[in-house]
Amino acid sequence: MGSTGTVLRELRGAQKSSKGVSLYSRYLNRPAGRLIAAGAYRVGLTPNQVTLVSAAFTFTAVAGVALAEPSWWLAAAVYAGLAVGFAFDSADGQLARLTGRGGPDGEWLDHVVDCAKMILVHTAVLISFHRFGGLSGDAWLLLPLGFLFVAVLTFCAGLLREQLGKAAAREAPAPAGATAPVSRVRAVALLPADYGVFCLVFLLLGAPAVFRAGYAVLAAVHALFLVAFLAKWFRELKALRAG
Template sequence: MTFGAALSELRKAQKTAKGVSLYSRYVNRPLGRVFAAGAYVLGLRPNHVTLLSAAFTGGGIAAIALVRPGWPLAVAVYALLVTGFALDSADGQLARLRRESSAAGEWLDHVVDCAKVTAVHAAVLVSFYRFFDLSSDGWLLLPLGFQLTAVLIFCGGLLADKLKPKSAASVPPAPPSPLRAVALLPVDYGVFCVVFLLLGSESAFLAGYAALAAAAALFLVAFMAKWFRELSAAS
């Protein structure tokens, strides 16, 4: 297939929009489609795209930890993280296009996601310690708390999906809620990437990062209650 034909096929093979924020639905998935179509034309396999995603994301995370914050760094980090996120969407779309979905590919994708969720907050902690003029050492606890929250949301959601009985998992999904798509924006990784555009201003980044950490903590409580209730009802 040509690039245009591949892109057209990908538009017909999208996952449900239920439980997906507006950013992922209207920005990340469409950008991932473009990358997936390009990867198809270049003859890349889904695992190659997963590793490309890891490389871009890893480059952005390394820059956070190793380079003094400033506006050029802010733009570079944002570009690397957003590209890595779009490639994370592209690998699954490419797998569906090539009909090459596999347990090994899904495992690799989840391993990379877990590394990303863990390492990005560790990099922020390193940046705080090395470069920021913090008013209190208590700020160093913020990335640790955000990291714990992000890991629990990631693992809790993954386990809830895997442990849900097949009969429950096969129920046709309800139409996506626009209100829910908006409400999920604070915990969308693509929105989280935006905060790194504030790295040129220490106070702005601290405020934005803290706000997203607080939102994630609130969503964690809601998600955990929801997942536990659903699994209890299904067992």
């Protein structure tokens, strides 16, 4: 087992492409995940164990949203739990690539945890609105339901796009060519859709009305991204059929 510095250098060489990745994930979450992956490697954790640690941080934070009355200390604790859970979520894949111990079971577990996270975080917001929100009307309860719909549909459609694209590539491999450069403009534009940026809105939990406003803005932005992503993915899959 090499030194931590050696492990970090190997991890840097085992990164996924930065194409389609926002600045937050590229410069904050992935480096944090790299440090966690190096530590996990040093203590002998498996990628699946790292995934479960990610789930523990995330689901504890989500439970806090649903069960505790909003306050500034809760806001800090929830954000910390979600952000650390997201970093561990990045670390499991990096550790799998480093050790060669990844497999269908690990990919399946990672996707199951991600899906549960998306469902539960918006469900927790709905419960918090109902229990502690002091809402002016029940229509506010539709907001987390709508955000939940957008999040799950984006996740499922994106996963299907990835898997169907891989299947098409196996049947008719794309011709070799130069890799398209990573666009910084695209990386900035994708920031509002990044889960790490979404986590930041929970820092507003201490002011429920401000939190609702920030959450509503993000819900609208994610809905716009969903429309754009669906159109893009459909065109890409249609082009694969035509090819």
